Amino acid sequence: MIVDADACPRNALAILKRLQSEYDFTLVTVASFHHEIEGPHHIVVGDAPDEADLAVANRARPGDIVVTQDLGLASLVTGRDVDVVSPKGDLIDPHRLDFMMEERHLKAKVRRGGGRTKGPKARTLHDDARFKEVMTRLLRERLNDS
Secondary structure, eight states, rough: OETTSSSSSSSHHHHHHHHHHOOOOEEEEEETSSOOOTTEEEEOOSSTTHHHHHHHHHHOOOOOEEEOOOOHHHHHGGGGEEEEEOHHHHHOOOOHHHHHHHHHHHHHHHHHHTTOOOOOOOHHOOOOOOOHHHHHHHHHHHEEEE
């Protein structure tokens, strides 16, 4: 499992660490040097734009799970038989990714033109529960496949 830890909420990281002790998988976190993240498999990168995303994409292999809320990163790895999950527990559907990327582009265009778009909703306990449920299901599927 590889986590784009630059923007991953602490609650989601804590859930992954608890699941790691239960399911015994390698948890790799990648973040710029501006973030303090503990773990034996933490990769520190610079703070250039997309540096953490590229480090995650370069490490992702078929069968991996990538945790990110970055749709650009998701589009880089979904074609490699990698499951992508957002920290809110959304399993990214590769068939909808083009639509999601187009929507992101249009919203960015509106903001560049001085307009406003809605930001993400605040994280809730329901998001934590959903994230844990989705991750548990994916991990169990992988254990049954091996």
